[in-house]
Amino acid sequence: MKSTKTRKFFSFKKARDVPLPEPGRTSLIDLPFDILSEILKYVPQNYILNLCVLSRNIFNELVPFLYASVDLKSSGTCRTVLKRLLSEPHLAGHxxxxxxxxxxxxxxxxxxxxxxxxxxxxxxxxxxxxHLGNLHTFIWDGLESPKDSLWLILRLNCPFLRSVGTSVGLKTQRLEPESHLFDFRDLTGFSLVTQKLVRWINLFTGQPLPDRLWEMLLVHSPNLVDLTIDGTCLVSQLWNIRRIFTGRWKFLRSLSLGNVSSRPLETDTSEGTMFLEAHPCLEQVAFFGSLSGYSDGVSSLQLMPLPQLQAFTGKISQLKEVSYTHLPSLQSLRLSDFFSPAAQFAPILEAFPSVTSLAVCVNFRDTIDGAHQGFFERLLSSSRQLAHVEISSTSTFKLDDFSEAIRLTPHLRTFILTLPRRDKQWQSMGAFALRTARKYPSVEEFTIRDVADWDHADQLNDNYRLSVLGVYYVLKSGPDRLLRTHESRSLGRHK
Structure with a gap:
């Protein structure tokens, strides 16, 4: 096993050094646009960026793919990208x-x-x-909802727009009943969520959502495919969304819900069960709910037989009454429970041999030294068919403890470990990576995220600050295997 550090996964020669294609062969830029489009659907975005440096001709051909899906993930990105789009508005057309x-x-x-x-x-x-005439999906995820005129302008100038979503904040948590947001018709996707970046105070819990919102979804959007309504605010529920159970969408494939109401109601379970029974084509389901949740709220709703369900996010208790015969297509589990080191997984996970991806969060913080011993073995031995594992911990643990348990998952290809900053222990990440790659030839890629202190709410919302990030790729080069490493550290961590 050889270890190589590099800034980029791939390095390309300059365009003038790239050999010309042999006679009779087709180069990348000679492919018909529709074929090239299908190929690039399976190529990660960063690889497309690498392709763009090959030549100006290739860059010009790939511009539509670079801008097809744009996610402005932070304030800095918003400033940079929007300024460029304003100066080169033709790019926005892609x-x-x-x-x-x-x-x-x-x-x-x-x-x-x-x-x-x-x-x-x-x-x-x-x-x-x-210049946004080809837009079909628009999601706003700010501290507050955008001013209402944006929805009117988008609706009037984006004829293909069929999927919209917005966040609300402390100032905009009471939705305006006459908002232009509720004027959309024939939607295929809709999301309404609370902003999760800061802890909320002065909540107006149990608010009824405007009738015009329900009219838009229940009456004027019969072909809805993706639906997210999550008013969860850590330990409470902002909106009463029980009317969701009256909806019937024959094409619904993805559903994400917070708690249905601010107080547990006996009818939630029965109506929720009927709702799931009416949507047997669901492929993705996520139940968030309050973290201290109610035992009889929708966040604890038992799953029904869903033959096409591939991915589930929720509590492990929601899987107790179902098995592989009820969920034969289930491949991905993201459990929202806050597990203790003594958690037992076998009774549930062994019932789903089709699950190949698993994500869990564990709290080692309040345990004595060594109390977590056996946790990783119990977790991985319960799903020996796993190809991908994500483990987030609110306190540090020994990386080698996890590595030793990998032997129980012979099909493991990738994993992600997230744990709080570990002082000087980040210096051992490279050595751990080399040992793991040498010991387990099936592993192809893994990531270690050393983050600032965080809690379970941050993990569920994917909200934390990186201190150290290590991404490792195991490459085959003839009879040898190479370990490519990408290690980044925040300012102030250099020695």
Whole structure:
């Protein structure tokens, strides 16, 4: 096993050094656009970026793919990308899916906030001038909802827009009944969520959602495919969304819900069961609910037989009454429980031999030294068919304890470990990576995220700051295997 550190996974020669294609062979840029489009659907975005440096011709061909799906993940990204789109508006014409996250923190350190009103003005300018004419999905995920005029301008100037979503904050948690957001028709996707970046106070819990919202979803959007309504605010529920159970969408494939109401109601379980029975084509289901949740709320709703369900996010207790025969297509589990080191997984996980991806969160913080021994063995031995594992911990643990348990999952290809900063222990990440890659030839890629202190709410919302990030790729080069490492550290961690 050889170890090589590099900044990039792939390195390319300059365009002038690339050999010309042999006679009779077709080069990348000679492929028909529709064939090239299908190929690039399976290529990660960063690889497409690498392809773009081969030559200007290739870059020009790939521009539509680079901008087809744009996710502005932080304030800095919003500023940079929107300024470029305003100066080169023709690029915006390639955007089909746009997600805007102003004032989301950078993974690394801190950055200057951005005025959300400026972001909205930039979007309105692009849309009203016709440069977002190919947009089919728009998601706003800011600290507050955008000003209402944005929804009107998008609806009038984006004829293909069929999927919309917004976040709400402390100031906008009471939805305006006459909002232009509820004027959309024939939606295939809709999301309404609370902003999770700060802890909420002064909650107006149990609010009824506007009738016009329900009319838009229940009456005017019969072909809904993706639906997310999550008013969860840590230990409470912002909206009463029980009317969701009256919906019937024959094409519904993805469903994400928080708690249904601010107080547990006996009818939640029966109506929720009927709702799931009416949607047998669901492929993805996520139940979040309050973390201290109610035992009889929707966040604890037992799953029904769903023959096409592939991915589930929720509590392990929701799987007790079902088995492989009820969920034969289940491949991915993301458990929202906050597990103790003594957790037992076998009774549930052994019932689903089709699950190949598993994500869990564990709390080792309040245990004595060594109390977590056996946790990884119990977890991995319960699903020996796993190909991917994600483990998030609110306190540190020995990386080798996890590595030793990998022997129980002979099919493991990738894993992600997330744990709080471990002082100087980050220096051992490279040595751990080399040992793991040498010992387990089936492992192809793994990531270790050393993060600032966080809690379970941060893990569920994927909200934390990176201190050290190590990404490792095991490559085959003839009879040898190479370990490519990408290690990054936040400012102040260098020695």
């Amino acid at each position: 955007i089909r899916k746009l997600t805007v996250r102003p004032n989301h923190p950078s993974r690394w350190g801190y950055e200057k906030s951005v005025e959300e009103s400026w972001v909205v003005d930039a979007l309105e300018q692009l849309a009203s001038s016709g």
